Amino acid sequence: MNGWCGRLLTVDLTSGRISIEPLAPELLQTYLGGRGLGVRLFRDSYQLDPFAKEIPLIFAVGPLCGTASPTSARLSVVSRSPLTGTIYDCSAGGRFAWRLKAAGFDAVKISGQSKSPVVLSITPEGGKLLPADKLWGLPVKGTVQALSDHGSVAAIGPAGENRVLFANIMMGEGNAVGRGGLGAVMGAKQLKALTVDGDRKYEPLDRPRFDHARKDIMRLFRASPVIFGDLGIAEYGTPALVDLMAQRRMAPTENFRKTVFAKSGQYSGPAIKRAYQPKKDGCYACPIQCKKSTQEGVPLPEYETVSHFGALNGIDDLRSIVNSNTLCNQLGMDTISAAVTLAAWGELRGEFLRAEEIGPLLNDMAMRQGDGDQLAEGSARLAEQHGQPQLSMSVKGLELPAYDPRGAYGMALAYCTSNRGGCHLRAYPISHEILRKPVATDRFSFAGKARIIKIAEDTNATIDSLVACKFSFFGASLEEYGELLSAMTGIEYSPQLLKEIGERIYLTERFYNQQNGFTASDDQLPERFFTEPGSAGEGIEVPPVDRQRFTEELIKYYRIRGLTDDGRFTDDSYLDRQP
Amino acid sequence: MIRQIEKHFNKMVADGSADETQTAILAKDDQLLCQGSDSLLPLGQAVLDRLNVVSLVVATPPLPLLDVLLGRLAADATEISPLDTETRTFLHDIPVVRQSEFSVERPERLVELLGQRKGILVEGVGIMATGSVTVELAYINYSSVYHALFIKVLLDLLLHKDPSLKEIKPLGSLWAQMHTPIPESVDFLSSLAPDRESILRAIDETGRRTVELKLVDSFFGNISCRSEQQLYISQTGASLDDLAGCIDLVADDNSSTAGITASSELIAHRAIYQQTDAATILHGHPKFSVILSLLCDETDCKVEDCWKDCSRVRSLADTPVVAGEVGAGGIAKNVPPVIAASGTAVVYGHGVFAIGREDFVTPLRALIRLENYCRQEYLCRLKARVPEETQLILSGPDPA
Numbered sequence: 001m002n003g004w005c006g007r008l009l010t011v012d013l014t015s016g017r018i019s020i021e022p023l024a025p026e027l028l029q030t031y032l033g034g035r036g037l038g039v040r041l042f043r044d045s046y047q048l049d050p051f052a053k054e055i056p057l058i059f060a061v062g063p064l065c066g067t068a069s070p071t072s073a074r075l076s077v078v079s080r081s082p083l084t085g086t087i088y089d090c091s092a093g094g095r096f097a098w099r100l101k102a103a104g105f106d107a108v109k110i111s112g113q114s115k116s117p118v119v120l121s122i123t124p125e126g127g128k129l130l131p132a133d134k135l136w137g138l139p140v141k142g143t144v145q146a147l148s149d150h151g152s153v154a155a156i157g158p159a160g161e162n163r164v165l166f167a168n169i170m171m172g173e174g175n176a177v178g179r180g181g182l183g184a185v186m187g188a189k190q191l192k193a194l195t196v197d198g199d200r201k202y203e204p205l206d207r208p209r210f211d212h213a214r215k216d217i218m219r220l221f222r223a224s225p226v227i228f229g230d231l232g233i234a235e236y237g238t239p240a241l242v243d244l245m246a247q248r249r250m251a252p253t254e255n256f257r258k259t260v261f262a263k264s265g266q267y268s269g270p271a272i273k274r275a276y277q278p279k280k281d282g283c284y285a286c287p288i289q290c291k292k293s294t295q296e297g298v299p300l301p302e303y304e305t306v307s308h309f310g311a312l313n314g315i316d317d318l319r320s321i322v323n324s325n326t327l328c329n330q331l332g333m334d335t336i337s338a339a340v341t342l343a344a345w346g347e348l349r350g351e352f353l354r355a356e357e358i359g360p361l362l363n364d365m366a367m368r369q370g371d372g373d374q375l376a377e378g379s380a381r382l383a384e385q386h387g388q389p390q391l392s393m394s395v396k397g398l399e400l401p402a403y404d405p406r407g408a409y410g411m412a413l414a415y416c417t418s419n420r421g422g423c424h425l426r427a428y429p430i431s432h433e434i435l436r437k438p439v440a441t442d443r444f445s446f447a448g449k450a451r452i453i454k455i456a457e458d459t460n461a462t463i464d465s466l467v468a469c470k471f472s473f474f475g476a477s478l479e480e481y482g483e484l485l486s487a488m489t490g491i492e493y494s495p496q497l498l499k500e501i502g503e504r505i506y507l508t509e510r511f512y513n514q515q516n517g518f519t520a521s522d523d524q525l526p527e528r529f530f531t532e533p534g535s536a537g538e539g540i541e542v543p544p545v546d547r548q549r550f551t552e553e554l555i556k557y558y559r560i561r562g563l564t565d566d567g568r569f570t571d572d573s574y575l576d577r578q579p
Numbered sequence: 580m581i582r583q584i585e586k587h588f589n590k591m592v593a594d595g596s597a598d599e600t601q602t603a604i605l606a607k608d609d610q611l612l613c614q615g616s617d618s619l620l621p622l623g624q625a626v627l628d629r630l631n632v633v634s635l636v637v638a639t640p641p642l643p644l645l646d647v648l649l650g651r652l653a654a655d656a657t658e659i660s661p662l663d664t665e666t667r668t669f670l671h672d673i674p675v676v677r678q679s680e681f682s683v684e685r686p687e688r689l690v691e692l693l694g695q696r697k698g699i700l701v702e703g704v705g706i707m708a709t710g711s712v713t714v715e716l717a718y719i720n721y722s723s724v725y726h727a728l729f730i731k732v733l734l735d736l737l738l739h740k741d742p743s744l745k746e747i748k749p750l751g752s753l754w755a756q757m758h759t760p761i762p763e764s765v766d767f768l769s770s771l772a773p774d775r776e777s778i779l780r781a782i783d784e785t786g787r788r789t790v791e792l793k794l795v796d797s798f799f800g801n802i803s804c805r806s807e808q809q810l811y812i813s814q815t816g817a818s819l820d821d822l823a824g825c826i827d828l829v830a831d832d833n834s835s836t837a838g839i840t841a842s843s844e845l846i847a848h849r850a851i852y853q854q855t856d857a858a859t860i861l862h863g864h865p866k867f868s869v870i871l872s873l874l875c876d877e878t879d880c881k882v883e884d885c886w887k888d889c890s891r892v893r894s895l896a897d898t899p900v901v902a903g904e905v906g907a908g909g910i911a912k913n914v915p916p917v918i919a920a921s922g923t924a925v926v927y928g929h930g931v932f933a934i935g936r937e938d939f940v941t942p943l944r945a946l947i948r949l950e951n952y953c954r955q956e957y958l959c960r961l962k963a964r965v966p967e968e969t970q971l972i973l974s975g976p977d978p979a
Contacts (some may be wrong), residue, residue: 041915219668223906225815225843231829231836269836432712436816437841439716439827448580451607451633452712458631459711477711479671479696496694499631556609 002205003063004028005104008041009127011120014053014112015190018127023106029491030579033062035089036465036505037061037107037514038078042087043575045111045511050082050181051163058152059194060107061097061465066202067210069484070217070476071469073098073284081180083165083337083378083395084421087512088180091282091464094171095528096196099152103198114190121150122196124444132192136161139330144172151197157332160187164336164376166399167366170329174291174299175283178334179398180420190327199394203492213483217476218287224475227288233471236269237278237292238303243268245307246444248434249540250407252400254352255343256393256526259404259534259542261311267318272300275318288471301325301335306351307402308339313352320355327359331366337378338362340399344379345371348386390527396421396518405525406534406542408433410441413553416523417453419509427456428470437474446549448529450557458502465505487510504578507561511574521566523554580606580714584614587718591638592798596725601639601705606714607632622704630693632709634717639705640725643749648732649702650674651740652711659700661727662734663869664886664928665799665957667907670697673724678703699722719816722796726864734870735962744969747961751972757867757954758975761792771804771859771938778804778811779826786819786937789863794946795819800863800930801842802939805852810830812848819863843906847914847932854915857934861942864930867953868937868946872900872925886928892917893927896952900925923949 005449006028008021023037031040037567038058048055057079064072075097081088100108104124117132135143143155152172159167160183168176177183206211221227228234245251246264253261264269272278278292278300292300301309301322309315309324328335342361346352353361364372379399383392393400398421405412410429418426429452433443441452459478463470468481478495485493513522525545534542557565584604591597603615605623613620619637627635640643652659658672674692676699681688689707692699698708707726710717736742747754765788771781781803791795797820803812817825829838829845838845842918848860861874875885882888887909889902899917899958903909903926915931918924923933923945931949933942962970 153816215667216671219908222904222908223668223843225841225845225906226839228907229839229841230849231833231839231841231844231845236836240836240839243835247837265835270834329674403721434615434840436814439710439712439719440814448583448606448608448633448713450609455631455633455711493693494695496631496690503631547583559609560607 001025001028003202003485004033005101005103009105009108009122011108011110011127012112013110013114013118013129013191016129018129020126026105026579028063028388029489030403030501031463031505032465032501033065033106034060034076034467035078035461036501038076038089039087039505039508040077041107041109042512045137046080046087049081049514050085050185054111055185056109056111057182057185057189058107058109059100061101061105061490062465064466065097066101066200067204067488068214068285069468069488070214070221070286071283071286071472072466073286074466074467074469075100077169077182078196079182079185081182081420082163082184083181083517086180086396086420086518087095087509088182088420090177090182091467092171092177093286094152094173094175095284096152096154096171097467098284099196099198101198101202102200104200108194110189110191113188117190117192117243119147119192120194122194124198124200132418133421135192135219137298138235140170140332141330147193150195153193153195155193155332156183156186157330157366158374159183159331159333161192162366162368162376163187164333164366164368165378165381166334168332168334170332174293174329176334178478179337179423180335183332186256196355197473204437204488206487210484210487213480213487216483217472217480220474220475220480221287222397224437226437226474227471233290234280234288236273237290237300237304239267239269239272239301239578241303242306244434245402248407249537249542250404251311252393252402252404253305253535254314255312255347255391256400256404256528257347257532260406260537262315263316264307264311267306267310270506271318276300284467286469290471296536297546299329304402305335305339308336308343309358312339312343312402313346313358315355315358317355318575320358324358324362327362331362333362333366336401337399338365340393341375341379341382344383344391344393345375347391348383348388376402392544393526393528394422395525396522398422403430404534404542405529406545408443409446409522409545410443410453411524412529412550413446413449413557414453414456416525416554417457419506419513425470426460427453428460429453429456431474435573437476438477446553450553451560454557454560457506458499461502461505465501469521507574508578511569514569520558525550537571580608581612582914583714584612588614588713589928590718590797591636591721594722594790595793596640596722597638598641603637604634604714604717606634615977616696619704621683621703622686625683626689626693626707629686629690630709632711633712636706636708636717636720636721637704643727644732645700645705647746647750648728648735649700650746651732651735656691659728659731661731662873662928663727663730663864664926665864665905665930666723666727667886670694670727673727674699676701679806681745700724700728719798720975722798726796726799726866729866730870730873733957734873735864737874737964741960741964742969744966747965747969754958754973755975757958760951761794763944763947764927765940765943766945773806778806780815780825782811783822786813786822786941787862789861789943789946790820793948794865794950795863797821800861800881801848803846803848803860805858810845810848810852812845814840815842817842821904844910847911849909849934850915851918851934855934856936858937859935859939859942859944860932861935861939862930862932863946865946865950867957868895868925868931868950869928871895871953873928886911889927895925896956897921898925898949899925900916900927902927903929905929925949
């Protein structure tokens with residue numbers, strides 16, 4: 001078995017028992033790693049409450065991690081989200097994943113609850129729990145600095161400790177395991193941080209084939225305007241999308257009441273470049289280096305963050321936006337959910353927050369004090385509590401990112417079919433509806449989108465299991481990554497086979513959700529998008545989403561997935577038939 | 580979706596890459612949609628049913644090029660490596676399936692290979708190509724495979740085993756077509772006024788005309804115009820004959836990144852404008868210009884990856900030929916220094932860049948002239964490799 005370590009580190013925080021268990025080759029070859037492996041290892045636990053002591057929190061790397069495979073030094077963290085109640089996974093870069101693989105583990109499964117705060121320190125020999133009372137309460141940066149002698153660090157901040165429902169796990173380099181609140185799951189376990197160190201190296205079984213595939217991928221990266229183009233993400237980071245979304249009139253503004261913010265140019269990619277002269281940064285061994293940081297090394301915000309702390313809250317002050325990003329990173333909170341919750345709060349109050357009010361409120365959220373306590377529950381619970389649930393711009397309780405669904409109908413559908421709630425990355429239709437990769441589709445049409453979304457979900461489930469970065473797929477495809485994987489492992493993985501693996505992962509997640517009570521009624525957009533138009537102009541109309549066409553396409557999607565017309569599995573034996 | 584099928588069926592027939600009676604396009608929505616030849620649809624359906632893709636094109640090119648190519652391959656050859664750089668970048672290799680390996684009832688080998696690659700060469704059928712997202716993507720993949728195989732077989736006739744009468748004769752209509760020059764009458768193109776509407780109209784007309792003249796297949800190229808410190812440039816993946824709404828504006832000072840969707844050759848276009856007095860650029864992949872750019876007289880050269888590593892500036896009818904990869908990969912470095920003198924430059928195994936100082940007439944005419952020259956040069960070189968009686972077939976219509 002090449003490409004995998006065949007080792008799982010299991011940790012019971014209640015008893016303090018730590019052991020190394022073998023992982024069967026068949027399981028690894030069938031589920032690959034990352035999201036797929038995590039979801040499979042979660043099979044006996046998916047009905048547990050997200051804050052139950054026994055619920056596992058799984059960190060899993062993939063078979064390409066630790067090699068020269070581009071953008072593959074990543075991991076997925078899997079558990080059940082306290083924010084959405086769905087099965088949840090999130091992929092993150094940095095150096096932690098690479099180190100975990102170098103320590104000789106495919107995954108770490110942490111269950112139980114410690115009586116007092118601890119740090120899990122992982123080395124090739126296994127794991128050790130260290131007291132962390134002195135770290136409890138520290139922001140992420142302080143925690144990472146205190147543990148820097150132990151290798152790479154993944155830590156929670158005060159938000160995770162206080163069970164903010166959208167608390168992140170932060171990688172020491174600033175990358176986030178974000179969105180669904182897995183930081184709160186970690187906090188509930190009294191686990192302040194994980195550290196990992198190791199030096200094992202991995203060699204492909206077929207080095208020439210691996211190198212050939214790698215060169216193919218690099219050539220495709222260079223041919224991709226989104227990646228290495230003059231205006232691409234390698235140069236400007238993801239804020240390169242600010243101007244494009246404004247031009248396409250689909251930049252969510254004032255809690256999605258509008259779709260254009262006249263002052264978005266204040267925080268666009270070029271504006272950030274002018275203001276900060278950023279240096280290129282990014283995940284270990286990634287050739288793209290799309291993350292940008294200040295000259296002092298402070299991570300600068302991504303597209304979603306600038307747009308939501310900007311347009312969505314009606315703020316054009318770049319310094320305030322950057323400060324919000326830094327605060328969220330230090331407190332260990334998801335920027336998208338935090339910003340959308342603040343926008344919902346603004347609309348509930350009848351007045352959006354001023355730039356200077358944002359920072360203190362973010363702090364209150366993380367500390368669960370004052371109004372921050374109710375905001376820490378996320379926008380859906382907040383709006384519900386105030387009797388106006390329609391003001392939460394979320395699907396399945398997960399706040400929507402910065403692509404207005406009225407401007408891209410595939411995105412509208414994909415927000416709803418996503419197993420983890422309103423997420424843009426499950427099918428990433430922005431790739432073809434806006435960025436024209438691998439081919440352009442009509443963003444204002446539902447025609448054909450059901451199957452496109454289904455295939456993309458399968459593909460992305462595979463990518464999250466390899467684990468590779470989705471930005472790679474603005475240039476490359478499973479064709480090239482299948483070659484890398486085949487060369488690494490000696491097992492032939494065609495794109496077709498990889499998509500079958502992705503399909504199994506996707507359906508397993510949907511089955512977990514169904515058994516936990518999710519139905520087709522959860523696969524719905526907020527009412528606003530069906531009744532209110534976006535901001536028309538410059539020859540572009542942004543009408544409300546046609547509910548009838550949306551529903552037709554959603555039913556088509558269910559059929560294509562092999563589900564009933566109301567989105568259910570035809571029987572309860574799906575898991576029994578899976579490896 | 581059915582309109583997409585019809586549109587691309589018609590495009591394939593119009594661009595000459597597929598025989599109308601031997602073409603089928605199939606697509607899956609929540610049910611199967613299809614159009615085309617009854618003889619190909621059952622096979623297409625058997626394959627598409629087993630693949631996790633949206634669309635499949637199955638077609639036979641009107642010229643028996645693929646038969647000639649298959650006849651030249653070793654009996655145990657399982658794949659063809661494209662020689663032109665763009666399809667090499669996107670296709671990697673093109674698997675070959677022999678007639679004995681499949682049937683409608685036994686499509687597994689086709690499914691296996693189409694599960695690995697975007698398009699395949701199928702003996703007795705032609706080309707099969709998939710689209711993972713849209714019907715258009717299947718069309719693009721088909722067109723790319725056709726382009727790659729066209730170049731492969733015609734280059735092979737010049738470089739390898741001497742062509743036989745059996746190979747030359749069935750391609751008679753191609754040779755005849757090559758004797759009729761592509762017309763240079765392009766003066767009707769709109770003149771270039773500095774206003775946005777005029778520029779967009781000129782770009783649209785030029786792109787459409789470039790495809791109508793069959794200089795390039797529709798998505799093989801890009802076009803730009805520089806005016807008042809900004810660039811109007813076709814978007815990535817845009818079809819040259821369908822550019823309405825597909826032009827990006829890119830400011831010289833990068834004050835906006837809305838042009839992130841611009842052609843992957845934006846970097847090259849910008850570099851050309853910076854280093855020359857060009858006002859317009861037209862880039863395409865005319866087949867015979869590409870084929871002749873691949874011919875090299877060097878006999879003792881150590882360079883292996885000529886398409887990216889060759890540092891020489893060769894010449895094709897006084898037009899410089901340089902190496903360089905797509906996008907950020909070298910074209911932008913190698914083309915600008917050589918293009919100003921002749922107004923045209925060829926990228927090894929890739930295509931032609933042509934510039935204009937005032938309008939699109941000059942670059943379009945330059946592309947036409949170069950391609951006409953390359954056609955004649957190709958015929959001359961081919962004639963030199965065949966016996967006298969076969970040369971007659973290559974000599975064109977009898978003037979009488």
